[in-house]
Amino acid sequence: xxxxxxxxxxxxxGEIVGAALVAVLLISNAMQWTSTERPYKEYLxxxxxxxxxxxxxxxxxxxxxxxxxxxxxxxxxxxNSVSIYDDLKQNSEITRKFVPSENIEVNxxxxxxPKNIFLAKAGDEIFISDSARTNLNILSxxxxxxxxxxxxxxxxxxxxxxxxxYIGESKKICNIGNSLISNMITEGFDSSNILSTIKFDEGETxxxxxxxxxxxxxxxxxxxxxxxxxxxxxxxxxxxxxxIISGSKKEKESKILACFIINSILGNKRLNDVNIDGTxxxxxxxxxxxxxxPKDIFLKNGEKVEDFKTADFDKIFVLLEIGNAESEQGxxxxxxxxxxGNSIAKGLIDYGK
Amino acid sequence: MENKKIFFSKRASGYLLGKKPMYxxxxxxxxxxxxxxxxxxxxxxxxxxxxxxxxxETTVLINRFLNSPDCFAxxxxxxxxxxxxxxDIKKFDDDKISKCYSTNKDKSYSFRFELESANxxxxxxxxxxxxxxxxxKISRHVLIYDExxxxxGRLLISIQK
Numbered sequence: 167x168x169x170x171x172x173x174x175x176x177x178x179x180g181e182i183v184g185a186a187l188v189a190v191l192l193i194s195n196a197m198q199w200t201s202t203e204r205p206y207k208e209y210l211x212x213x214x215x216x217x218x219x220x221x222x223x224x225x226x227x228x229x230x231x232x233x234x235x236x237x238x239x240x241x242x243x244x245x246n247s248v249s250i251y252d253d254l255k256q257n258s259e260i261t262r263k264f265v266p267s268e269n270i271e272v273n274x275x276x277x278x279x280p281k282n283i284f285l286a287k288a289g290d291e292i293f294i295s296d297s298a299r300t301n302l303n304i305l306s307x308x309x310x311x312x313x314x315x316x317x318x319x320x321x322x323x324x325x326x327x328x329x330x331x332y333i334g335e336s337k338k339i340c341n342i343g344n345s346l347i348s349n350m351i352t353e354g355f356d357s358s359n360i361l362s363t364i365k366f367d368e369g370e371t372x373x374x375x376x377x378x379x380x381x382x383x384x385x386x387x388x389x390x391x392x393x394x395x396x397x398x399x400x401x402x403x404x405x406x407x408x409x410i411i412s413g414s415k416k417e418k419e420s421k422i423l424a425c426f427i428i429n430s431i432l433g434n435k436r437l438n439d440v441n442i443d444g445t446x447x448x449x450x451x452x453x454x455x456x457x458x459x460p461k462d463i464f465l466k467n468g469e470k471v472e473d474f475k476t477a478d479f480d481k482i483f484v485l486l487e488i489g490n491a492e493s494e495q496g497x498x499x500x501x502x503x504x505x506x507g508n509s510i511a512k513g514l515i516d517y518g519k
Numbered sequence: 520m521e522n523k524k525i526f527f528s529k530r531a532s533g534y535l536l537g538k539k540p541m542y543x544x545x546x547x548x549x550x551x552x553x554x555x556x557x558x559x560x561x562x563x564x565x566x567x568x569x570x571x572x573x574x575x576e577t578t579v580l581i582n583r584f585l586n587s588p589d590c591f592a593x594x595x596x597x598x599x600x601x602x603x604x605x606x607d608i609k610k611f612d613d614d615k616i617s618k619c620y621s622t623n624k625d626k627s628y629s630f631r632f633e634l635e636s637a638n639x640x641x642x643x644x645x646x647x648x649x650x651x652x653x654x655x656k657i658s659r660h661v662l663i664y665d666e667x668x669x670x671x672g673r674l675l676i677s678i679q680k
Contacts, residue, residue, distance in 0.1 A: 209569035223583040225601035268618040
């Protein structure tokens with residue numbers, strides 16, 4: 167037997183085993199890296215954070231259907247970061263930051279294994295959701311430099327409006343007015359400070375007499391005026407519009423109140439089944455309005471429209487045109503009397519906050 | 520007997536401390552280095568596949584300053600419409616920029632803006648995390664809104680990471 171041959175064979179076997187072991191380790195390391203989910207989670211976190219940065223850049227409202235597959239992960243959104251993790255949160259969480267803004271609030275939320283992700287900016291808020299039920303018609307309300315006065319202590323004139331052209335809708339609008347008054351009293355408004363352009367029912371406390379609408383002779387001198395109307399357009403679009411007096415002393419306050427009322431209506435979940443095509447706040451010049459505009463609220467006894475001095479008008483005024491009575495969705499909206507009354511009252515409360 | 524000769528014979532002991540063990544030590548060291556290098560190389564390659572190009576990120580952030588009415592973009596007070604690419608001179612200051620880009624001195628990109636126009640004085644503002652570091656500079660042609668008037672101008676944007 168050759169001793170050198172035995173030892174050489176032994177070393178050769180050792181070399182082959184060693185090489186095989188190293189090869190297996192390298193390949194298994196490579197396979198481990200390619201099969202890990204970490205790179206994909208990292209990509210998702212970076213991509214969502216960058217998408218949110220993009221949404222900050224949008225000048226208006228926007229909703230984005232994010233197409234990344236997150237069905238195996240959970241998403242955690244905070245004020246300045248996005249985290250992606252699977253079931254083992256502590257060991258697998260990957261977080262990426264985005265740059266927030268003081269003017270826009272990011273609503274934190276955790277979504278677990280969502281099938282869909284929607285990133286949205288509406289008004290002054292950014293949020294993610296697993297459904298596309300974000301209302302893009304939400305308006306961004308201005309802010310007053312000085313402290314807003316609470317309307318609870320002020321005289322509020324409710325003008326449900328009436329006229330021959332609006333007979334069908336007049337009772338609905340009157341009932342909306344009643345619902346508004348009822349909600350206002352529930353929220354703490356002094357009932358004696360609630361006035362109306364149409365007569366109150368003598369039997370009920372501060373309830374409009376909608377069965378027989380007639381003009382009131384009582385004083386209509388108030389600090390804030392809310393006029394309610396039903397829109398009437400041939401275009402079948404169902405919009406909510408708020409008209410304010412352009413150039414008046416309280417134009418800014420009127421615009422802010424209109425904004426809060428509209429956003430309150432849009433934010434009422436019980437109105438989600440009604441399709442609202444758009445919202446707007448429209449400053450108007452009193453001289454250019456038609457006969458359906460409640461000019462008598464502004465004009466003193468015998469005063470003509472051309473003599474009216476807009477710059478001296480110091481009341482908050484909002485004429486809320488609710489939907490379009492000529493469209494199916496508009497008719498549906500006008501049936502939602504308690505919801506509309508509640509929303510408008512909430513807008514009045516939110517204004518004072 | 521043969522094993523005894525391998526491990527205890529003078530020749531055998533000289534053989535064990537010969538070239539082969541040294542060779543194995545060197546190979547072991549080399550393989551360990553190769554293994555670590557290989558692991559690092561694979562992980563680096565995989566993570567680089569989801570790297571965001573720097574110019575994409577900066578473009579998205581710059582769009583915030585130019586398009587959002589919360590930053591520099593001019594917004595019509597009556598209609599509420601924002602005009603991207605038109606800079607409202609009243610919004611071009613450090614206070615506005617710190618509110619629309621709240622970095623709190625963290626490791627985000629930092630920006631410095633220089634507004635130049637033949638009709639207005641040169642204005643400069645920067646994000647709160649701007650510091651004494653290297654930066655890149657790009658230029659954009661913009662319109663400037665100042666009290667009802669529109670002027671052409673140039674916006675120089677310096678970017679730091």
